[in-house]
Amino acid sequence: MKKIALIIAIMAGKFASCLSRILGTGGTSIPGKIALRLYPHILSDLAANISEEIFIVTGTNGKTTTTNMLAEILKEKGYKFVHNSAGANMITGITTAFIKETDWTGKRKIDYALLETDEANVPLLLQQLHPRVVLITNFFSDQLDRYGELNNTINLIKDAVRDTDIELVLNADDPLVTHFKNETGLHCWYYGFEATNYDKLQGEASREGRYCVFCGQELLYQRFHYAQLGKFCCSECGNQNPESNFTAHSLILTPKIEMKINDIEIRSPYQGFYNAYNILAAVSLAKLVGIEDEIIQKAIANYEPRAGRMEQFEIDKRKVTLILVKNPTGLNQALATINTEPTPKAIFFALNDNVADGRDISWIWDADIEQITALDSNIEAIVCSGLRSGDIALRFKYADAQVDRIYIEDELQSGINKALSVAADATYILSTYTALFVCRDILLKLQQESITSADLIDQKQKSSESQG
Amino acid sequence: MADFIIAHLYPELMNLYGDRGNIICLQKRLEWYGHDCYIEAIPRGSKIQFNQYDLIFMGGGADREQKLVVNELIHQSSELKLEIEQGLPALFICGAYQLLGKYYESSDGMQIPGLNVFDFYTRKEKNRLIGNIVIAASLRGQPFTVAGFENHSGRTYFENEELRALGKVISGFGNNGQDGQEGLWYKNLIATYMHGPLLPKNPILADFLIETMMNRKGLIFKGGLDDHIENYSHEQTKKRILG
Numbered sequence: 001m002k003k004i005a006l007i008i009a010i011m012a013g014k015f016a017s018c019l020s021r022i023l024g025t026g027g028t029s030i031p032g033k034i035a036l037r038l039y040p041h042i043l044s045d046l047a048a049n050i051s052e053e054i055f056i057v058t059g060t061n062g063k064t065t066t067t068n069m070l071a072e073i074l075k076e077k078g079y080k081f082v083h084n085s086a087g088a089n090m091i092t093g094i095t096t097a098f099i100k101e102t103d104w105t106g107k108r109k110i111d112y113a114l115l116e117t118d119e120a121n122v123p124l125l126l127q128q129l130h131p132r133v134v135l136i137t138n139f140f141s142d143q144l145d146r147y148g149e150l151n152n153t154i155n156l157i158k159d160a161v162r163d164t165d166i167e168l169v170l171n172a173d174d175p176l177v178t179h180f181k182n183e184t185g186l187h188c189w190y191y192g193f194e195a196t197n198y199d200k201l202q203g204e205a206s207r208e209g210r211y212c213v214f215c216g217q218e219l220l221y222q223r224f225h226y227a228q229l230g231k232f233c234c235s236e237c238g239n240q241n242p243e244s245n246f247t248a249h250s251l252i253l254t255p256k257i258e259m260k261i262n263d264i265e266i267r268s269p270y271q272g273f274y275n276a277y278n279i280l281a282a283v284s285l286a287k288l289v290g291i292e293d294e295i296i297q298k299a300i301a302n303y304e305p306r307a308g309r310m311e312q313f314e315i316d317k318r319k320v321t322l323i324l325v326k327n328p329t330g331l332n333q334a335l336a337t338i339n340t341e342p343t344p345k346a347i348f349f350a351l352n353d354n355v356a357d358g359r360d361i362s363w364i365w366d367a368d369i370e371q372i373t374a375l376d377s378n379i380e381a382i383v384c385s386g387l388r389s390g391d392i393a394l395r396f397k398y399a400d401a402q403v404d405r406i407y408i409e410d411e412l413q414s415g416i417n418k419a420l421s422v423a424a425d426a427t428y429i430l431s432t433y434t435a436l437f438v439c440r441d442i443l444l445k446l447q448q449e450s451i452t453s454a455d456l457i458d459q460k461q462k463s464s465e466s467q468g
Numbered sequence: 469m470a471d472f473i474i475a476h477l478y479p480e481l482m483n484l485y486g487d488r489g490n491i492i493c494l495q496k497r498l499e500w501y502g503h504d505c506y507i508e509a510i511p512r513g514s515k516i517q518f519n520q521y522d523l524i525f526m527g528g529g530a531d532r533e534q535k536l537v538v539n540e541l542i543h544q545s546s547e548l549k550l551e552i553e554q555g556l557p558a559l560f561i562c563g564a565y566q567l568l569g570k571y572y573e574s575s576d577g578m579q580i581p582g583l584n585v586f587d588f589y590t591r592k593e594k595n596r597l598i599g600n601i602v603i604a605a606s607l608r609g610q611p612f613t614v615a616g617f618e619n620h621s622g623r624t625y626f627e628n629e630e631l632r633a634l635g636k637v638i639s640g641f642g643n644n645g646q647d648g649q650e651g652l653w654y655k656n657l658i659a660t661y662m663h664g665p666l667l668p669k670n671p672i673l674a675d676f677l678i679e680t681m682m683n684r685k686g687l688i689f690k691g692g693l694d695d696h697i698e699n700y701s702h703e704q705t706k707k708r709i710l711g
Contacts, residue, residue: 365492388708
């Protein structure tokens with residue numbers, strides 16, 4: 001009976017996936033939702049088919065990029081694996097990913113499962129399946145309105161892993177992450193950065209994790225990489241960075257990331273310090289799986305930025321960059337990258353407040369927007385768009401952006417058109433999650449049109465030359 | 469010396485959810501009105517001379533931080549009360565609002581004493597009151613709306629009938645989700661559950677605080693800033709909530 005229920009649930013899930021593909025809707029969570037409704041044990045049944053190991057990647061920022069990079073490495077190695085790739089990181093999305101990889105009987109053997117998991121969904125997922133490793137990237141304030149304060153989220157995860165034989169892979173530079181060892185007693189692996197040329201001696205005013213989690217004393221920092229990530233210690237109780245098993249050094253961020261992880265040389269087409277952390281996390285996991293250095297190097301070097309992770313477009317000879325933003329730390333990092341662009345630029349910002357974006361948009365006030373509105377920053381236009389265009393326009397205004405260069409265009413298409421109409425060599429399209437794919441489709445279409453029209457001009461010139 | 473000085477109380481403890489947007493807003497608007505304004509961050513362990521400041525601000529914080537702040541300020545609560553009574557402009561958001569009351573009762577029934585500046589108390593409940601909120605307020609007989617975002621597990625109840633709320637809830641939860649009141653408005657003090665932050669898209673409130681700051685210095689407030697982005701944002705938020 002149980003087997004029949006499983007098969008029916010798989011069939012329904014696969015059918016729903018097909019249907020949503022035909023209808024052209026994303027369909028990353030609905031198939032899983034239907035299948036779970038029909039057969040609540042589907043996830044644990046399908047997880048039993050993983051012959052090697054299950055990895056969970058959680059934390060506030062970098063989950064998607066880290067898992068995608070690790071997937072690229074596993075692919076390069078030739079493994080078969082389950083991977084919820086589209087950022088669908090709740091139980092339903094993870095179930096959809098398992099249904100996609102299994103066969104009709106639900107018995108196909110698969111080597112690995114690589115699960116990007118929303119922080120609040122970790123406890124629920126651990127009831128269903130048993131991973132070897134949980135990797136925690138970092139903790140920042142993100143979409144607080146969904147779960148209350150940051151501490152609650154951290155405690156939820158801590159309680160869920162306690163008294164298991166899970167191994168933790170932890171960011172050694174984040175004081176909000178490192179204490180997982182003391183409080184869970186689990187075996188931990190650490191990854192972290194040595195001093196870099198991009199470090200700062202002063203911390204940001206509104207950073208998290210200012211106080212020691214054990215004794216409440218303000219932590220002392222030797223240096224900050226960014227936000228609360230850095231070399232810290234507590235003068236009261238001695239809490240400090242643990243020694244890293246995977247240590248990154250010799251970091252170069254521009255024009256593209258280069259670094260060494262232990263003694264492996266890494267080159268990546270990505271930019272930004274936060275992506276250097278994502279690479280470090282992915283490489284650490286790959287080393288724990290026992291994958292060879294050459295395979296890791298090749299996979300990371302060939303892995304191009306994906307949807308909204310500094311994704312590049314060329315539209316009418318302009319460089320257009322799409323960046324997903326969702327919390328102050330990510331936005332600060334995006335702005336820092338924009339600031340390294342010396343040419344005149346236009347910025348477009350789509351701010352939505354749907355559930356997947358986080359309904360509370362006040363995080364934009366915690367970001368250091370002021371870093372980009374300094375007079376010499378060459379910003380020709382700031383186009384504010386999305387459901388909360390007014391709020392982001394106000395944020396720019398109060399960061400002293402020139403008011404006559406702030407434009408409000410609620411509608412995404414007309415907003416992007418406006419941003420591309422000003423005289424600037426580089427255009428940055430920043431977007432929260434629920435506007436991201438709409439923006440991306442608009443950019444892809446504009447890119448296609450600009451290629452076609454360039455071809456036409458080319459052809460005309462050729463034909464006039466041949467006539468002449 | 470700066471024309472105006474704002475005391476930002478314990479920013480290292482009480483800085484949830486973009487609260488610093490309120491400070492940025494006051495400082496910028498004062499600047500645009502032609503006055504410079506200095507923000508003085510008040511750290512733990514300071515003795516505060518309230519009468520040296522033109523406005524005091526405190527943002528929200530989690531339970532642990534709130535307890536620390538009460539321990540800091542409890543020795544100065546009578547001075548604080550006196551200054552508020554004498555018209556010191558003040559803005560207290562969320563957790564800071566709660567600790568102006570008599571006590572805060574956690575979900576297990578433990579009472580954490582407050583600063584006892586006003587006759588109200590707050591009881592924590594399990595489910596949080598979260599979402600966009602619009603309220604109806606009035607200033608010198610002129611009605612206006614205030615739009616923002618709330619996120620709190622505490623329910624605040626007035627025990628003194630003379631306490632006046634900041635406004636009446638049009639959509640959202642407010643002080644306790646029951647009596648339709650939001651916040652507290654006493655003389656030149658505004659306390660509210662609306663973070664978000666409150667002032668940038670509610671320029672009437674921002675200017676109320678600025679006007680009182682100026683009047684207390686014998687300056688005349690003329691107003692007249694171009695608020696079209698502020699008003700656009702206000703209306704957009706309202707429309708988002710009310711449909």
